[in-house]
Amino acid sequence: MSTHSTRLAARFMVAPSVLVLFIWMIVPLAMTAYFSFRLYRLLSPDRTGWVGFNNYVWFFNSPDFWLALTNTLLLVGGVLVITVVLGILIALLIDQPVKGQGVLRILVIAPFFVMPPVAASIWENLFMHPQNGLFAALARGLGGQPILFLEQHPLPSVIGIVAWEWLPFATLIFVTALQSLSSEQLEAAEMDGAGALSRFRYIILPHMTRAVTVVILIQTIFLLGIFGEIFTTTQGGPGSASTTLPYMIFKQAIVAKDIGRAAAGGIIAVILANIVAYFLMRGIGRHLDA
């Protein structure tokens, strides 16, 4: 269908983005790969040299490594489930004709505007704190004992905070997708006597698959790199109960200043992300063409 010249033009139009992204990917990646085989500690510049796979071995031998991998996947999975399910429900709700729709939408996407470190700090201290937090006050008001969120349920707490931050992103994309759904189709279905549930199942959901796919893919990539919220709230603890792979890298890069190890961790994280992406694409990638 497309002519030869159109295809040529299309290549030219894609080229700049591919070029800049390629440079942006390959240069830091090459440097990181190089550092990952070096002894490179910021505070000990006099000790350098090749160390083979030592930096990688350190990660694999670390008692936290497998736990951190599991936690990373749990964090990504947990946040995805919450944001996608709640996101669709909320999108359906606020897509209805309701009073004050404009204000409503701003309220729903407001969490996305809060800078992540601030969001984490506020959740930790004003909500989840076992003595001063709002949740503790609620629990006491109801005659119960305050829940020790960050001490006894560190990972679910972090998942909750991150899900709150990302819910608006999912909702916004779902709402936009819903708006392109033709209302005639829905009305026709309604007249045919299709119930709300079957309309959702057979018309709305199929229409949303691409939006859901996009949300899952984009969020996965973002979530695989999260460390700031963990540092602010639990420091990866207690112990390493809420340590993720990026947080392990964060500790090596920022606290221990071991750039070699951090680089090795970065390469491991890229490999992990590729594996996750591979399965995602196999599982849901076909919805992209629709």
Added chain:
Amino acid sequence: MKLSYRALLGATVSLALAGSALAQTTITVATVNNGDMIRMQGLMDDFNAKHPDITVEWVTLEENVLRQNVTTDIATGGGQYDVLTIGTYEVPIWGKQGWLASLNDLPADYDVDDILPAIRGGLTVDGNLYAAPFYGESSMVMYRTDLMEAAGLTMPDAPTWADIEKAAAAMTNKDAEIYGVCLRGKAGWGENMAFLTAMSNSFGARWFDEAWNPQFDSPEWKATLDFYLNLMNNYGPPGASNNGFNENLTLFNQGKCGMWIDATVAASFVTGKDSTVADKVGFALAPDNGLGKRGNWLWAWSLAIPASSQKQEAAKTFINWATNKDYLALVASKEGWANVPPGTRTSLYENPEYQKVPFAKMTLDSINSADPTKPTVQPVPYVGVQFVAIPEFAGVATTVGEIFSAALAGQSTADEALAAAQAAVAEEMKAAGYIQ
């Protein structure tokens, strides 16, 4: 005189070169966002009046972010800053690397001999002063006088750990949400490990023996951790494994802690306007066990110049202004003596006006009872009271901090935690080449 002559010369040169009236030097100062540093930024009119040829640009950041930025900058030779605010942990390491400019040639009116010896010792490497202390702190016991009285107890000026346990037991009333003692539990080399390392000194423990072998398998560390866990589990607030300085400050200010052992700088907060117990706070030295060392630390936020800075003269001028005796007088005249940055100069503590500040004497005694060059009962190969001034410490102590924090959260026993700490530290020390 010399300086103004130089400034004049500089002005003439630049007049000839660029036709501008003044040779403006802009220096970038990286600093931490604590109250004393913020106050200084409010007093810059005085500096600008005295040194119109120097413009100061501030980069004010939270402690962790500041440390991350300045370390990256200095280690890669970024040259973004002319003055750095760094702590007693960084100064010896960076000084040894040759990353900092020596401050031995500060003008005579700086009066370097006036600096408290304990603080000065921690900032000097091989006879070179590498940073000028801006404020110094130690740690001490802050306690509720009303609760002690109600319990029929009195707090000695120099309590033992047994005194602390007795007082904690007597003051705890969990139904009324009053916990006998609040201590740091949040993982981090500057959080729970600062407290626990200082505490371990008073139990006769040490991080390393003279051959750099880690000592977490020693009975002294076992005694330290057992005592700490027992104290916190019985008399501490729930969720303590996530409490750092600020969390405990909030609890204490709300009247929920009988005692709090932490930085001397907290004294002005717990007696300040945000505290509900401001008039019921007493102070005592950090506890000991009669072994000759107390469980208090020593820290000084200090100003240093990166060796790579192109504007060292202007930077020195600024540091001299900011850490001079005149600056203390300036703050006192504008904000009162209680708000003067504490803990750096002998003359301040000899000032009769300053002696009226309720926590002045206890702060000085605390600082004087800590010796970074001889921190422990048994000999050690390192400098530092609540830290070990080696580059590897921040990373490895954070790991140990996580292990101990998990023990506080009830995820492991003291013995398991100590064994894990011993293994983790030994592995790092091997990797870093200290031990075979």
Added chain:
Amino acid sequence: MARAVSPRRMILTTLAAWTVALIIFFPVLWMILTSFKTEASAVASPPELLGASWTLENYVEVWARSDYPRFFWNSVVIAVGSTLLGLVIAIPSAWAMAFVPGKRTKDLLMWMLSTKMMPAVAVMVPIYLLFLQFGLLDTRIGLVLVLMLMNLPILIWMLYTYFKEIPAEILEAARMDGASLWNEILYVLTPMAIPGIASTMLLNIILAWNEAFWTIVLTTTKAAPLSAFIASFSAPQGLFYAKLSAASAMAILPILILGWFSQKQLVRGLTFGAVK
């Protein structure tokens, strides 16, 4: 869009929607309320809804303590600059992939997303060294570049998705009429894509506005945006929640207003785009 609904159902959905929205919004509301409290009542236990006495003290102090307008302006330049630059590169790319798909388009898209897989902390030192080498430290152009490159895959992905929604028949009709490629993009495609472009733009500006790692690592004074401003109010020794809340509110407000306006823009664009 306007489907006939019974008034009762309208009231019920309105009620439900507002309840949900307020729950989601509550932490932000709480933060804003906190910004008007004193530090002591910000952490009072039990929590105080409004605080014993309202005060603007936090805002006054935050304003006095730092050069807010400069941080603000840097944020605007960096967020808008990186978004516009990104759009210039992303629109043609997404267009081409959506309407002239090849066999490898999906792989290409996935590869683009994969450039974001490296955790930021792991490449902190490499990027810092590159910036140092090229004299980009503490420059706005440096940050515009980094944030543009960081978010470019997202821009392309979202635009691609929205472009895909546009029926290909319309384009074919235009092509039959002999419209050139550029005319096709300019007069047929772009107007239909405006809602998608607008919502992509908004999301991208928010992402850039909130970026709080590179913006702090790579700047000192001249190019530091609001994330650095926030970092000077978080976690000092002493109570700080009210001041942090005030500083955050000041950082959020501009982008909240932008969101408000673009919301209207979005709705208008949608009614236009809905004519299928």
